[in-house]
Amino acid sequence: MKEKSYDREAAVEYARTWAFKRNPAYLDFEKLGGDCTNYASQCLYAGCKTMNPAKTFGWYYYSANNRTPSWTGVRYLYDFLTKNKGVGPYASETDRNRVNPGDIVQLGRADGTFYHSPVIVAVTAEDIFVAAHSYDAYMRPLSSYTYDRARFLHIAGVRTW
Numbered sequence: 001m002k003e004k005s006y007d008r009e010a011a012v013e014y015a016r017t018w019a020f021k022r023n024p025a026y027l028d029f030e031k032l033g034g035d036c037t038n039y040a041s042q043c044l045y046a047g048c049k050t051m052n053p054a055k056t057f058g059w060y061y062y063s064a065n066n067r068t069p070s071w072t073g074v075r076y077l078y079d080f081l082t083k084n085k086g087v088g089p090y091a092s093e094t095d096r097n098r099v100n101p102g103d104i105v106q107l108g109r110a111d112g113t114f115y116h117s118p119v120i121v122a123v124t125a126e127d128i129f130v131a132a133h134s135y136d137a138y139m140r141p142l143s144s145y146t147y148d149r150a151r152f153l154h155i156a157g158v159r160t161w
Helices: 008-018 036-048 074-083
Strands: 002-004 061-063 088-094 104-108 114-116 119-123 128-132 137-141 149-160
Touching (some): 008 036, 036 119, 074 088, 074 104, 074 114, 119 137
Antiparallel strands (some): 088 149, 104 114, 104 149, 119 128
């Protein structure tokens, strides 16, 4: 496998372009539990251009009926990104002071369940700004959300064949 850089600018540009509309190449999961992680995966894909075709534990979307749980599920995306040793993007959990545009933040409840996957599009000394589907947003301050916990996923790189 080869290593390549994650194109953060491409991920953020995709986030900006599709924040308030839907890319017709992907099913809109809004009425099927939410579209946030599907949108986050689309942004990630724009920045890495590499899917992981492994059945069940990979990360891909070929169609609404041919995709992995990690493409659309909050917990499964976290598991894929933090455990991925194969092709595609990989990440490490970090703190809010070490994130960059193109990274992911997942919001959760006090009981430890996580339910939302916004994409970080800007970071300032005052706040982190995100884009998201399921309550569509672009440049929304993270501080404007109500949540009990947050985990920050720094995309460290991408592996290709």
